[in-house]
Structure formats: structure tokens, C-alpha cells
Amino acid sequence: MKLISRVTVFGLLLALPLSSMAWGLIGHRVVGEIAWGYMTPQAKKTVQQILGDESLAMATNWADFIKSDPSYRYLGNWHYINFKSGISEKDMRNYLRSDTATDAYTRMNFLVKELKNKTLPADKKLFYLRMLIHIAGDLQQPMHTARPDDQGGNAIKIDWFGKATNLHSMWDEQLIEFQQLSYTEYAKVINHPTAADKTKWQKESIADWIVDSYRITESLYKEIESAPGNKLSYRYNFDHLKTLDNQLLKGGVRLGALLNQLFG
Numbered sequence: 708m709k710l711i712s713r714v715t716v717f718g719l720l721l722a723l724p725l726s727s728m729a730w731g732l733i734g735h736r737v738v739g740e741i742a743w744g745y746m747t748p749q750a751k752k753t754v755q756q757i758l759g760d761e762s763l764a765m766a767t768n769w770a771d772f773i774k775s776d777p778s779y780r781y782l783g784n785w786h787y788i789n790f791k792s793g794i795s796e797k798d799m800r801n802y803l804r805s806d807t808a809t810d811a812y813t814r815m816n817f818l819v820k821e822l823k824n825k826t827l828p829a830d831k832k833l834f835y836l837r838m839l840i841h842i843a844g845d846l847q848q849p850m851h852t853a854r855p856d857d858q859g860g861n862a863i864k865i866d867w868f869g870k871a872t873n874l875h876s877m878w879d880e881q882l883i884e885f886q887q888l889s890y891t892e893y894a895k896v897i898n899h900p901t902a903a904d905k906t907k908w909q910k911e912s913i914a915d916w917i918v919d920s921y922r923i924t925e926s927l928y929k930e931i932e933s934a935p936g937n938k939l940s941y942r943y944n945f946d947h948l949k950t951l952d953n954q955l956l957k958g959g960v961r962l963g964a965l966l967n968q969l970f971g
């Protein structure tokens with residue numbers, strides 16, 4: 708009995724970091740809340756018809772909640788895409804062009820294609836839209852476009868104010884929670900893109916989002932590799948808050964534009 712329970716506990720400890728919620732609840736909702744503000748009346752109407760009573764912001768979390776149901780386990784790889792260290796932009800774009808793996812990029816393309824089909828049954832429409840609005844958020848989280856050898860930063864241990872966590876979770880949750888804002892407050896606080904940024908983000912392709920996120924990923928890795936003991940606190944928040952807020956904002960503006968393309 709004792710051995711079994713120890714093995715079980717050890718197994719759980721190993722599994723925990725990998726099942727951490729992308730962007731956490733608040734991050735995804737911020738992306739959805741901001742996206743809503745950039746949508747056309749027609750796109751809003753269609754999205755609301757699909758989602759029923761649920762708001763776009765609240766619907767962004769569904770793809771994480773279903774992870775507790777084993778019948779949805781096959782969707783695990785849809786949330787991220789990995790790249791080997793030091794890949795150039797050119798190689799990354801080449802890779803994406805011929806990508807056939809089950810990852811966030813190919814699944815987003817699949818979802819976009821399916822949602823353009825006007826005769827898609829209502830249940831599929833809801834399922835695909837819930838996945839699309841979630842993965843669009845994930846792709847702005849730099850540790851979701853990270854390296855395979857450390858499971859997107861899950862294996863990089865961090866001491867955050869004396870609490871054990873990892874680099875992936877830092878960007879999913881710890882930094883966002885540190886701000887102590889509700890998702891509506893957070894969206895309001897950061898929703899001030901310059902006109903030039905807004906126009907640029909609205910025009911970008913999903914491949915552009917990934918290239919952009921990965922540029923940040925590489926700098927985060929480089930920085931943590933040179934930080935002795937990986938002990939982080941106030942200074943990490945101070946150094947990265949702008950980047951964090953900007954990624955959430957980009958996510959909202961980009962998702963809004965994508966939904967306009969699909970339903971506007």
C-alpha cells in the first residue's frame with residue numbers, strides 16, 4: 708500500500724506542471740474581453756449566437772476545463788507549438804509552411820477553415836469556436852511557443868517569492884496573479900494600443916503571431932539561464948510587466964480581427 712501511494716504521489720508531482728492552465732483563467736479572459744471590443748456588430752452577433760448565454764471572455768477557459776475529462780485528452784497538443792533552440796525566423800516560417808504535426812499552428816488553421824464552412828453543425832461550431840478563442844490566447848504566451856526539451860519551460864524550476872514554481876507557470880499565472888486585478892479591470896487597464904500597433908496586429912497572420920511570441924521566448928530563456936538559482940521576485944515583475952501586458956493586448960486585438968474575418 709505504502710509503495711503504491713508513494714508511486715502515485717510521485718506520478719502526480721511529475722504530471723502537475725504539464726497540466727498547468729495556459730495563461731491561467733484571468734489571462735484568457737482578458738484576451739477574450741479585449742477581442743470583443745474590436746469586433747464588428749455582425750461578428751459579435753454571430754459569435755453570441757454560437758456561444759449562447761456565455762460571454763466570449765468566459766468561453767475562452769473551456770479548452771482548459773475539459774482537460775480533466777479523459778475523453779478530451781487528444782486535444783492536449785493543440786495548446787502549444789515547440790521549436791528547437793536558436794531557430795531563425797526564416798527556418799521557423801519554412802517549418803510552419805510545411806507543418807503537418809498536431810500543434811497549435813496546424814490546429815488553428817484547421818479551426819479557421821472549418822469555421823468558414825457555413826453549413827457546419829451547431830455542436831461542431833461551438834466546439835471549434837471554443838478551441839479557437841482559447842488557442843489564439845495561448846499563442847501569445849511566450850512559453851507556448853517554446854522548447855520541447857524542457858516541455859515549454861515546465862521543467863525549468865523557479866523560486867518565486869520562496870514558492871516553488873516553473874518558468875511556464877510564471878507566464879501562465881504567477882505574473883498575472885501578482886497584479887491582483889479582475890479580468891475586466893485588467894482588460895480596461897491595458898487596452899490602449901497605439902493606432903499603428905492596432906493596425907499592425909490586426910493585419911498579422913497566425914504565423915506572424917508565433918514568430919513574434921518566439922522572439923520573446925528566446926529572450927526569456929537567455930535571461931533565466933544566466934540568473935543564478937532562478938530566484939525571482941519583485942524585479943522580475945518590474946522587468947516583464949510591459950511585455951506581459953503587451954502580449955495580452957496583442958492577443959485581444961489579434962483575436963478580434965480573426966473573428967471579424969470569420970464572422971464579420
Ligand SMILES: [Zn+2]
Nearest residue numbers: 729771786845
Ligand atoms: Zn491552453
